Amino acid sequence: MTETPCTFGAKGELFGVACLPATPSQRRTGLLLSNAGLIHHCGPQALYTELSRRVAARGVHALRFDLGGIGDSYNASQSTRYEERAVEDLTAAMDHLAHSQGVERFVLAGICSGADDAHRATVADPRVVGVVQIDGYAYPTPGFYARHYGSRLLDPKAYTNRVRKLVGGAPQRASESAVELNYRSFRTREEYARDLDLLNARNVQQLFIYTRSWRERCNYREQMRDAFGPERCHNLRVELFPRADHMFLTLSQRRGLLELLESWVAERV
Amino acid sequence: MRAFHFGEPETPLYGVHHAPPLDVPGRRHAVVLCYPLLAEYMRVHRGMVMLAESLARSGFDVLRFDYRGCGDSAGDVAEATLTQWRQDICLACDEIASIAATRTVSAVGLRGGAALLASTQVRLHRLVLWDPILEGKTHLDSWIAMHRDMLEVELAEPWTAPNREEIDELLGYPINGALREELDALELPRDLVARCRRGNLVYGSTCRPCRGLDSDRFRVDEVDFDPGWDRYRALHRFLLPQPAIQRIVSLFEENAR
Numbered sequence: 246m247t248e249t250p251c252t253f254g255a256k257g258e259l260f261g262v263a264c265l266p267a268t269p270s271q272r273r274t275g276l277l278l279s280n281a282g283l284i285h286h287c288g289p290q291a292l293y294t295e296l297s298r299r300v301a302a303r304g305v306h307a308l309r310f311d312l313g314g315i316g317d318s319y320n321a322s323q324s325t326r327y328e329e330r331a332v333e334d335l336t337a338a339m340d341h342l343a344h345s346q347g348v349e350r351f352v353l354a355g356i357c358s359g360a361d362d363a364h365r366a367t368v369a370d371p372r373v374v375g376v377v378q379i380d381g382y383a384y385p386t387p388g389f390y391a392r393h394y395g396s397r398l399l400d401p402k403a404y405t406n407r408v409r410k411l412v413g414g415a416p417q418r419a420s421e422s423a424v425e426l427n428y429r430s431f432r433t434r435e436e437y438a439r440d441l442d443l444l445n446a447r448n449v450q451q452l453f454i455y456t457r458s459w460r461e462r463c464n465y466r467e468q469m470r471d472a473f474g475p476e477r478c479h480n481l482r483v484e485l486f487p488r489a490d491h492m493f494l495t496l497s498q499r500r501g502l503l504e505l506l507e508s509w510v511a512e513r514v
Numbered sequence: 515m516r517a518f519h520f521g522e523p524e525t526p527l528y529g530v531h532h533a534p535p536l537d538v539p540g541r542r543h544a545v546v547l548c549y550p551l552l553a554e555y556m557r558v559h560r561g562m563v564m565l566a567e568s569l570a571r572s573g574f575d576v577l578r579f580d581y582r583g584c585g586d587s588a589g590d591v592a593e594a595t596l597t598q599w600r601q602d603i604c605l606a607c608d609e610i611a612s613i614a615a616t617r618t619v620s621a622v623g624l625r626g627g628a629a630l631l632a633s634t635q636v637r638l639h640r641l642v643l644w645d646p647i648l649e650g651k652t653h654l655d656s657w658i659a660m661h662r663d664m665l666e667v668e669l670a671e672p673w674t675a676p677n678r679e680e681i682d683e684l685l686g687y688p689i690n691g692a693l694r695e696e697l698d699a700l701e702l703p704r705d706l707v708a709r710c711r712r713g714n715l716v717y718g719s720t721c722r723p724c725r726g727l728d729s730d731r732f733r734v735d736e737v738d739f740d741p742g743w744d745r746y747r748a749l750h751r752f753l754l755p756q757p758a759i760q761r762i763v764s765l766f767e768e769n770a771r
Binding site: 248250262285290291315317457458488492495496 | 515556668671685
């Protein structure tokens, strides 16, 4: 395995580190890891660095990189919307691995806003054969609401928070525990259903991972299947990490995530 | 900006050289930036890029790099020690001196990077300590408290910190026994002012001021920013500390006149 810093994009404005396998897989496959929010290309606590090295040992070409304007990359795109720029940058990253390493098929992975970016680029580019979304899209169902409100009925803290709110105080740590939701733009349920149809037609495999921090969006494993039906979700695997936070800051959870990702990506080769 | 690997071939370090732009006369003066350690590294990356770019625009050759096992450098962070990271700082100083073809090398260290830098024997033209860790033991205590907050706030898991000797992970990073002992013993050297030719300490308004350091050769400056180093929630907040960056760049510019 060798690691090579690289620049790419129309003006060489994008920066990444390519992790190249000593023995590439027969079907040259690339894993692209783009930013989780504003965290630079190493990922949270260097999660992307470790994942890149692990999958490279399994024959996968990995590229961890910064989208324009984040980390070590500059923003040279004419697009004004972040969503469009991110897809342009992910496409440029695929082009780079295709031209420099002969990679023809890709798996995209992202955490948080990186998951949203990975989904949009997967829809846009037929070279993508797999996508991993960590704390990405989720849509509420009756089962979600039952668990959401049911757990609150049994939680004494919910009552004390309610009383505090009524008397004008702040709820106990609730505002601190929530992951910021308001800076991401989600596909509507109808849009996402159309996306799923398109990805199924291409047989794109999807892995959805939800942490405890995302329980306000997804709180049970079958939620996507209930939201869109089993037919639409036959290429979609869901795993819950109920004891992990958004950034996987405990080592046992991080190890579990890395093992899952490594094996899932290797299966796509 | 040029990224590359340097140091020992078995465990190459990742570095990024920011050269002065072509239309700016170079000063033949190199500056090494030393990142904070472990959990604080991620928060400051963009801020360090901004500092490197600002210094380069002022004519300095700047090298920022990742310690062994961290960021994009090779190695396993689970086996990392402060002794190795001190060696990495020395390697980085040699590397930028060679690249910039100069003997004038200065360094800026932030937080744990400042404490490490201050305790190396590398001969620097100017030493800038930015919000340095004054006592590693207190620093480790604050990480332990933040780890507990993380478990309670994010995961609703009450946590009683085990004995210090049994702590093996904090805020997403493994902590081995040697590293823990070295962190506990880390402090700014007592003879820092005496052996420093030109030194500066720049600290944010909420950091504990360092007394006894201000002297003819070692200037202490307060700048207005609140990094919230000891707050768990601030761990996810990215620092773009313009006042501190401007102050540090002006320190170098003033000195070079």
